[in-house]
Amino acid sequence: MSDFLTADIDRADALIDLSNVVLERSLGGSGAADLLRLERVGRALSALYGSSETRMYGVADESLIRRNLYADVRQFRALRRWRAERVIHVAPDADPVLLELADQTGLPIITGDRFRNHRDDFPWLDGSDDAVLEPRAGAGGGVSLSHVVVHPVLDWEVSRAEESDLLKQKGVRARQGLLTRIWGCPEPRCPWHDPLRTGLMFVPRWYRDRLYCDLHDLDVVDLGPRPRAAQVKVISNGAEVARFPVRAGERVKVGRSPGGFVLTPWLSAATRLKVSREHLALELAGDRLVFTDSSRNGTTVVNAEGIRRKVHRTSAPFGYKSRLEVVPGLELIRSGRRYPSELQIDRAVATAAEPPPEATVSY
Numbered sequence: 001m002s003d004f005l006t007a008d009i010d011r012a013d014a015l016i017d018l019s020n021v022v023l024e025r026s027l028g029g030s031g032a033a034d035l036l037r038l039e040r041v042g043r044a045l046s047a048l049y050g051s052s053e054t055r056m057y058g059v060a061d062e063s064l065i066r067r068n069l070y071a072d073v074r075q076f077r078a079l080r081r082w083r084a085e086r087v088i089h090v091a092p093d094a095d096p097v098l099l100e101l102a103d104q105t106g107l108p109i110i111t112g113d114r115f116r117n118h119r120d121d122f123p124w125l126d127g128s129d130d131a132v133l134e135p136r137a138g139a140g141g142g143v144s145l146s147h148v149v150v151h152p153v154l155d156w157e158v159s160r161a162e163e164s165d166l167l168k169q170k171g172v173r174a175r176q177g178l179l180t181r182i183w184g185c186p187e188p189r190c191p192w193h194d195p196l197r198t199g200l201m202f203v204p205r206w207y208r209d210r211l212y213c214d215l216h217d218l219d220v221v222d223l224g225p226r227p228r229a230a231q232v233k234v235i236s237n238g239a240e241v242a243r244f245p246v247r248a249g250e251r252v253k254v255g256r257s258p259g260g261f262v263l264t265p266w267l268s269a270a271t272r273l274k275v276s277r278e279h280l281a282l283e284l285a286g287d288r289l290v291f292t293d294s295s296r297n298g299t300t301v302v303n304a305e306g307i308r309r310k311v312h313r314t315s316a317p318f319g320y321k322s323r324l325e326v327v328p329g330l331e332l333i334r335s336g337r338r339y340p341s342e343l344q345i346d347r348a349v350a351t352a353a354e355p356p357p358e359a360t361v362s363y
């Protein structure tokens with residue numbers, strides 16, 4: 001049942017507020033807490049993103065791991081095992097952890113919560129239309145995910161929410177740049193904080209200004225800046241078929257030639273002729289992902305509004321909301337993770353006046 005979860009935040013397509021989802025009775029299942037709700041939300045995310053490969057980075061309140069919440073003791077044991085194996089991120093209060101990670105990655109949070117008492121710390125939430133994906137029960141037991149607008153809250157609502165939130169913790173904000181540094185555990189054989197060996201982006205736990213490895217209860221050490229990387233997904237006829245990273249200082253060629261990322265497995269006899277051996281190349285220029293077309297037929301950029309533009313033998317930015325169409329039916333898109341500069345631009349133009357994107361699916 002953990003097929004939808006990942007401990008690697010770089011691999012994640014969304015963050016999930018596990019306590020909110022697993023305790024939400026309207027999502028089906030039985031009893032106060034049921035992991036079936038997590039599975040249903042995972043499937044809804046796959047349907048929303050048109051991919052069977054979607055993964056969620058799960059954050060849970062400590063209070064979710066209590067035996068008496070579960071009708072089926074195996075679910076309680078599974079959660080305890082996920083905590084021990086670091087499949088999920090457990091914190092005294094999950095809200096600030098989720099918001100800090102959303103702040104630094106731009107990933108949406110799957111939750112029914114609106115974080116009313118955290119607006120002062122995370123002002124970009126007010127009016128945001130892409131920060132929260134809300135699970136909703138549909139007819140016939142299906143679950144769908146919809147983007148919702150996070151409306152600004154009035155002062156009296158904030159004070160009431162703060163009063164009613166007994167879990168509110170002070171001093172849980174992480175240091176700036178949590179995900180821009182490599183953190184290591186001082187224990188030499190620690191499996192979780194040796195990024196050079198595991199290759200995954202593991203987020204240290206934090207609480208009251210302390211960043212630590214919760215396996216060894218040791219403060220993590222800063223091993224230096226983390227090289228930037230962007231994740232690119234390959235979409236064939238609407239379904240994700242592969243992913244590859246573009247790291248800082250690297251130029252990734254894409255086309256039919258070996259030595260770069262090879263698209264041949266997803267080309268038919270007809271489309272094969274339209275893809276050049278070195279069709280395009282991707283690289284990170286500062287905080288932006290840029291592509292350079294070097295093909296015979298060009299590459300079509302489709303922006304968030306669906307406007308198409310042909311790029312031929314020149315360079316152009318590859319924004320996180322746009323798609324690069326190599327040939328009809330074969331596209332490259334960015335993963336959900338964004339960079340701080342992109343987020344700043346995004347948040348500056350966000351307005352509550354615009355309707356939310358209607359991205360509703362059922363299964």
Ligand SMILES: [Zn+2]
Nearest residue numbers: 185190213216
């Ligand atoms: Zn450790």
